[in-house]
Amino acid sequence: MPLRLGHRGAPLKAKENTLEAFALALEAGLDGFELDVQFTEDGVLVVHHDFTLEGVPVRALKREDLPPYVPTLEEVLKAFPEAWI
Numbered sequence: 001m002p003l004r005l006g007h008r009g010a011p012l013k014a015k016e017n018t019l020e021a022f023a024l025a026l027e028a029g030l031d032g033f034e035l036d037v038q039f040t041e042d043g044v045l046v047v048h049h050d051f052t053l054e055g056v057p058v059r060a061l062k063r064e065d066l067p068p069y070v071p072t073l074e075e076v077l078k079a080f081p082e083a084w085i
Helices: 019-027 073-079
Strands: 005-007 032-034 037-039 045-047
Touching (some): 019 032, 019 073
16 A cells, blocks of 8 residues: 655645644544754754745744744654654
8 A cells, every 4th residue: 555645744724844734634544744844043953844934044043933833843753653754
């Protein structure tokens, strides 16, 4: 059986690369999801597609400067241990 992955979660149902989008992808019966990871200035791996956020490079921002919808990679891995990522 083929592996079924959601592209950035379920982006048609929730903001892509968010915990909500990943949960919806799994609830829809997918095996897992693809995601994008960026480093912040303080060395935290966060899940965000673009290299910038509102025109500012993610690598120039600290974790605390990011909006709450941007999860860390650690948060995603802990929230979805059964998922193929």
